[in-house]
Amino acid sequence: MATDTKSNTMGVNYLIYVVILVIALFQVLFAMMAGPQPILMLLLAFLQASLAVNHFMHLKQERPSLFLALIPYTLFVLFMMNMIWSDSVRLLHMRPPGN
Amino acid sequence: MSQATVAVDPHTGMMEERPFAIPSSKLVMWLFVISDAVTFAALLFAYGYLRNASPDWPTPFEHASIWNALLMTFILVTSSLTVLMAVNAAQNDDRARAFRWTMITALLGLAFTALHLREWIDLIGKGVRTFQNPWGAPMFGATFFSITGLHMAHVVGGVVALIAVGLIYKAGKYSAKHLEILSLYWHFVDIVWMFVVPLVYLMNMKR
Numbered sequence: 001m002a003t004d005t006k007s008n009t010m011g012v013n014y015l016i017y018v019v020i021l022v023i024a025l026f027q028v029l030f031a032m033m034a035g036p037q038p039i040l041m042l043l044l045a046f047l048q049a050s051l052a053v054n055h056f057m058h059l060k061q062e063r064p065s066l067f068l069a070l071i072p073y074t075l076f077v078l079f080m081m082n083m084i085w086s087d088s089v090r091l092l093h094m095r096p097p098g099n
Numbered sequence: 100m101s102q103a104t105v106a107v108d109p110h111t112g113m114m115e116e117r118p119f120a121i122p123s124s125k126l127v128m129w130l131f132v133i134s135d136a137v138t139f140a141a142l143l144f145a146y147g148y149l150r151n152a153s154p155d156w157p158t159p160f161e162h163a164s165i166w167n168a169l170l171m172t173f174i175l176v177t178s179s180l181t182v183l184m185a186v187n188a189a190q191n192d193d194r195a196r197a198f199r200w201t202m203i204t205a206l207l208g209l210a211f212t213a214l215h216l217r218e219w220i221d222l223i224g225k226g227v228r229t230f231q232n233p234w235g236a237p238m239f240g241a242t243f244f245s246i247t248g249l250h251m252a253h254v255v256g257g258v259v260a261l262i263a264v265g266l267i268y269k270a271g272k273y274s275a276k277h278l279e280i281l282s283l284y285w286h287f288v289d290i291v292w293m294f295v296v297p298l299v300y301l302m303n304m305k306r
Contacts, residue, residue: 010187017180024172024296028165031301041297048293056179056286066119066126070133077137 016055020048128280132287135253139291142249143298146242150302155235158303159225164218168300171214172292175254178207179289182261182282189268189275197278201265204285208258215251219244239303246299253288260284 023044031041054060059067118126150156160168185200226233227240264281267273 010183013180013183017176020176020293021173024169024176024293027297027301028169031297031304032162032165035306036297036301036304038298038302041301042294045294045297049290052179052286052290052293056183056289057283062121063119066121066129069119070129073130074133074137077134 013055016051020051023048122276122280124276125280125283128283132283135287136291139246139249139294142242142246143294146246147298149236149238149242153236153238156303157232157234157236157239158305159222159227159232159234159239160300160303161305164221165300165304167214167218168296171211172296174207174211174214175289175292178204178211179286181207182278182285185265186275186279186282189278192275194269194271197275198265198269201261201268201278205258205261205265208254208261208285212251212254212258215247215254219247243299246295250288250291250295253291257285257288 027041027044030037117123181200182204185197185204188194188200189197222240222243227243229240229244230237232240260281264273264277268278
């Protein structure tokens with residue numbers, strides 16, 4: 001029974017592997033023919049990432065509380081990184097703001 | 100209550116429920132992955148900001164570079180599958196097969212790094228430096244080398260970890276749990292690359 005479940009999981013993983021590669025190929029062909037569309041490219045990248053996180057990293061099989069607990073942690077890290085984000089303005093001219 | 104959901108306190112011997120029913124080391128890996136994901140997000144954000152603010156942003160990647168990036172994607176996504184096979188074999192107590200798949204994953208990581216270095220050498224040969232290039236906005240090199248360089252450092256670090264954990268696992272000192280936790284990191288490296296290709300390579304394709 002447990003072996004059946006594991007082989008089923010690997011079967012799903014093979015499918016996810018193919019889907020991720022097909023999306024990557026589509027991205028490249030689309031960019032070559034129609035030019036890069038940033039929003040579409042990002043959406044497809046998020047789709048690939050969500051497939052990998054849910055199936056390869058098995059987040060889908062974990063308790064929902066783990067996923068929910070990671071959200072405030074992510075927000076905290078994002079808040080702390082505000083220092084670097086605001087500093088990106090300085091990078092434009094390689095000097096501190098106001099100089 | 101299964102063993103997976105409880106931990107034994109070494110001082111009292113009492114059973115206590117694990118947080119989120121996963122080992123603490125796995126939770127720590129999840130927290131690390133999120134921190135690292137935000138680091139890459141900040142770098143890509145800064146890159147996007149600079150790219151939009153620079154009217155002469157270079158688009159140097161010819162079709163050969165794009166196909167090379169797609170080949171690198173194929174290698175990295177395949178390595179995610181091979182590390183899953185390693186974990187699967189480890190969970191079935193097949194140490195020899197788990198070790199073999201772990202080493203194949205490490206080899207794929209090395210192949211990815213070699214292709215990436217070839218790309219770097221090619222760009223450096225064309226005159227791209229951290230703060231200068233022959234085509235336009237000088238910050239192109241800084242953003243390209245920092246984003247792809249940080250990612251490559253993660254791949255190399257992952258290869259070292261795969262070899263080390265694989266050898267210790269083969270010696271019988273590590274369990275399937277350790278391989279599974281390491282696989283989380285390796286999948287994360289793969290996921291980051293899924294964002295690097297469209298934002299750094301496809302957006303800067305020569306037309």
